[in-house]
Amino acid sequence: MKLTTISAGLLLAMSTAALFAHSGATGIVKERMDAMKSIASHMKIIGQMVSGQKTMKPKKLSTAANEIKHHAVAVKSMFPEGSDHSPSEVAPEIWTNSVEFNLELERFEQAAATFAKRAEEATATDSLAAPFAELGGTCKSCHQQFRIEKR
Numbered sequence: 001m002k003l004t005t006i007s008a009g010l011l012l013a014m015s016t017a018a019l020f021a022h023s024g025a026t027g028i029v030k031e032r033m034d035a036m037k038s039i040a041s042h043m044k045i046i047g048q049m050v051s052g053q054k055t056m057k058p059k060k061l062s063t064a065a066n067e068i069k070h071h072a073v074a075v076k077s078m079f080p081e082g083s084d085h086s087p088s089e090v091a092p093e094i095w096t097n098s099v100e101f102n103l104e105l106e107r108f109e110q111a112a113a114t115f116a117k118r119a120e121e122a123t124a125t126d127s128l129a130a131p132f133a134e135l136g137g138t139c140k141s142c143h144q145q146f147r148i149e150k151r
Contacts, residue, residue, distance in 0.1 A: 029088045032078040035071045042067045043136065050125045050132045058122070065112075065119035068135070072112035076105050091148050104142040111135040 025033050042064040048054040049061055079101075084090045094101045115131045122128055 025087050028078055028080060028083050029085065032075065032083070032088075035075050035078060039068055039071050039139070043139070046119075046128075046132060047136075050128050052125070056122075056125045061122065061125075061128075062116075062120050065116040069109075069112040069116040072105075072109040076102075076109070089147050089149070091146050094146050097145075101142075101146055104138070104146065108135075108138040108142060111138045 045054075045064045046061060046068075049056045079090065079094055081095050084092060084094075111131070111134050115128070115135045118128055118131050
């Protein structure tokens with residue numbers, strides 16, 4: 001339960017920050033920000049169900065999980081070199097430490113695929129707490145290393 005509370009708080013902070021970050025974004029930066037905003041929105045939906053704040057709705061859960069899975073694959077092509085212009089929040093380490101960045105993206109993609117599979121099979125949310133925490137952990141890990149907080 002503690003992991004889901006932490007994950008829910010992290011997701012709320014991410015989605016609130018995303019609302020303000022998109023002002024003036026265009027091209028691939030906007031596409032990337034929109035994808036991240038969608039991921040945060042779907043994580044919030046799932047987090048509310050996993051934490052018991054909302055009733056589990058299997059179809060909604062599965063749809064949200066599969067949207068995250070889809071974005072996990074798509075975002076891999078959304079970080080071309082030179083796409084760090086404002087209002088982007090990417091850190092230059094994405095390109096200077098591309099090996100680790102790509103590993104982070106692979107971990108995210110794998111966690112998203114695992115969670116989507118579990119969500120499709122779930123009959124109760126208690127079986128989703130650990131894979132949801134793992135999925136949220138991949139977001140947090142990547143953001144800590146490769147995202148610059150705009151203030």
